[in-house]
Amino acid sequence: MSVNTNQIEKDILNNIEKLINIISKINQQGIESSHNILLEAEYLINKTNPLLEQLIQRxxxxxxxxxxxxxxxxxxxxxxxxxxxNLEQALEPIFALPIFKQNQENNKKEPPTDTSEETTALPVTENNCLPKKSKVNLNLNAYLAALFPKEKVLKNYYLHNIKLDYYLPRKKLAILLTPVYYRRSPNINLLLRKGIRLIELSPQNLNNSSQLYQKIYSHTH
Incomplete structure (x- = not known):
């Protein structure tokens, strides 16, 4: 059964909006008066977490x-x-909830070793062409949110007249979605000479959630 990633994204963003409203109430009322609101936040987070796992496939x-x-x-x-x-003060009791503490304990283990290799060009078929743009963006948004929690992420950003699928200006990090048949252009090499770090993601990377995670992690840590 296929997953409707558009609907999952919509549900996640709707829940985030509700969570922001809860954070705003905590900000106004103070932590001492927010017990019932925190219970509402915990319910909402427990409802959202399976959607995130389904989206990221991890x-x-x-x-x-x-x-x-x-x-x-x-x-x-x-x-x-x-x-x-004020935002940090309001977030503090949210992230003190047991679900986040348990998640931190579960994730206290070594990161996966990068075993990715250079991608071999394959004939263009239905199975190795770029996935639907919405699914690609959703997966990358989630990974980038996890890897760069304090960074501003720009989508479809033009730098020196070169369109980048994602760009993180403070880190000078660019992400480019590449087709199966791909040869790096001289313009991209110019960016590299200017100190821009580049992650090139092929269809094979995007279709394999573990490989996608490993490749992004290896370029940023």
Missing amino acids: KDIPLEQIYRQLITQKLPYTKAQNNIA
Whole structure:
């Protein structure tokens, strides 16, 4: 049975909006008066976690980092920046919930070893062409949220007239989705000479969640 990733994304974002409303209430009422609100937050998080696991196709996801990134990205950028102190205070009791503590304990193990190799060009078929754009973006959004919880992630960003699928300006890190038949252009080499770090993701990477995780992790740690 195929997974409707568009619906999963919609459900996750709706739940994040509800969680932001809860955080706002905590901010207004104070932690001491927020017991019932925290119970509501815990219920909402337990409802959202299976959706994240289904989307990323992994069980060992760093929940706090993902939620922090999704909440920050969902807030208007200037509002998040101007109220960062209050936001952190409101997030503190959220991330003190047992579900996050248990997740941290479960994930205290060595990261997977990068076993990825250079991708061999294959004939273009239905199985190795680029996946649907929505699914690609969803997976990458989730991984980037986990790996870069405090970074601003730009999509479809132009740098020196070169379109990058994702760009993290503070880290000078670019992500490029490549076709099966791919040869790096001189323009991309120019970016590399300017100190931009580049991750090139092939259809094979995108169709294999473990390989995708390993490749991004190996380029950023």
